[in-house]
Amino acid sequence: MVVKVSIFGMGLVASHYIVGLYRLKEGSMKPYGVPLAKYDLAVDFLEEEIVSVYDVDTRKVGKSVRDIVTESLKDVIPLPSSLPETEVRKGLLMGSAAGLDKLFPVSGRDQEIEPMEAIEEIANELKKDSIDVVFNLISTEPAEPFRSEEELLKRIKEGKASAAQAYAYATYLASKDTGKQIAFINLIPTPLANDPVMVNLFAETNSLLLGDDGATGATPLTADLLEHLAERNRLIRFIVQFNIGGNTDFLALTIPERNLMKEKTKSSIVEDILGYDAPHYIRPTGYVEAIGDRKFVAMDIEWITFNGLVDELIVNMRINDSPALAGLAVDLARLSKALMERGVKGTCYEVNAFYMKNPGPKNAKNEARIKAYYDMLKYLKELKIIKE
Structure with missing residues (x-):
């Protein structure tokens, strides 16, 4: 079996996913950072193949994946000789264009032809390539869910849907036209798995939409710490958590509307886990280019314990941001393929709850990631995705 993968957004996460995947294929590294690597799954990550890649950065469009990856990672990690020569295709800007041109030169198909025509063009390419799994790894964007399919179509035709929403709709069209199941994995904050319309x-095409916003470092740790404190009936006085990074995604988050979307998904854990909305400040707060991809995370949680005394936890971390998310992607591609083969469609809370900051479907609760992990293992064993 081959799991054919397409990627929207040829940034550092995509680069690390591609390099790591092909290093795993050639056996030159251990699968550390791939959560389910120690289990025997129905679909092996060695079966994942990168077939197509899209971007709107004019410096990348037309170049090969090999060239882009080599340029960004040659001094960071060993590069496998088997890197794909796949050419980066032009993607969509749609309603997500605002501010992007301040970060890098951009161009989208929807600037050249009508938005729906551009979406249908990409859908046809997904069909031609017989894609199984699509990753959404574009820059964080402002977006709101649709109220109806009619609103979705109206906003798409007017070019007012976000790029992620347009890519998801193109994936849906490709599946609808061919009858082939295709998974769309949304690793950014745009509400897609939290949008009942999407x-x-x-679900109509027996396909799968996973999301929203991959949970890699500070957020799952915060969730587990809050669960620990909630179980002991300690009253949280406040939570402060912030990240500063130097990669392109943190640069994009200097645009207020984009930062707001990330803040929403990071903050959603508080009330879900505690049962009350403790005072909190949880958001990306800055861009410092010299920090690079190894972001700085700081956390301060204060609580009231027995006899009314106050305790406090302070955490500082440095996390390689893009590789952390790329390791999750290795799992999610094969998991989504196996889930669809077993009739899972629409979205899948059991998987989202562990891998995502804001797990779909809409109104689903965040929970401690340690609980979500064991719940997911049980679910995957029941479906015989994890072999025993």
């Missing part, structure tokens, strides 16, 4: 479209 989830219903994917």
